[in-house]
Amino acid sequence: MRDQLTIVETLADWAPTTKKLDILTEHVRQALARTLSSFYQAGDGQLHVLTLDQRVEKTVAESLQKTDQGTFLAVEPAYAKSIMDDLAVKMEDYKALGTQPLLVCSAQIRSHFKKLADRFIPGLAVLSYDEIISSAKIQIVGTVEASDAD
Numbered sequence: 001m002r003d004q005l006t007i008v009e010t011l012a013d014w015a016p017t018t019k020k021l022d023i024l025t026e027h028v029r030q031a032l033a034r035t036l037s038s039f040y041q042a043g044d045g046q047l048h049v050l051t052l053d054q055r056v057e058k059t060v061a062e063s064l065q066k067t068d069q070g071t072f073l074a075v076e077p078a079y080a081k082s083i084m085d086d087l088a089v090k091m092e093d094y095k096a097l098g099t100q101p102l103l104v105c106s107a108q109i110r111s112h113f114k115k116l117a118d119r120f121i122p123g124l125a126v127l128s129y130d131e132i133i134s135s136a137k138i139q140i141v142g143t144v145e146a147s148d149a150d
Contacts, residue, residue: 082146090142
């Protein structure tokens with residue numbers, strides 16, 4: 001909440017077009033890209049990130065179900081476990097870096113993946129590519145896969 005002016009301005013810009021809280025939240029997060037990027041920047045000036053394998057990203061996106069109550073993730077439990085198992089292995093690489101674990105994925109799945117990951121790996125930061133400034137120096141620590149990703 002450090003940059004309240006940006007938050008209020010973004011809400012004022014987007015509130016006339018949508019009242020959906022999740023969409024407004026994503027717009028605010030994108031507007032806060034500079035703040036978010038600097039928050040997760042390591043001492044060496046880089047963002048050390050995990051990414052999702054393209055197949056995982058696609059499967060998660062295709063597993064989003066829209067209902068009258070909102071959108072939810074309906075991924076197969078065994079597939080979700082496979083993703084989380086690989087994520088846990090990749091998290092071990094962060095111990096040597098001494099930085100907060102950060103996973104980057106598409107804006108479409110960010111909030112849903114964050115909710116899934118929180119059940120298995122609390123404290124994992126999940127940003128969308130849109131929440132990282134273009135000038136950021138990114139180092140990919142690893143790519144999260146699923147053993148049965150097709």
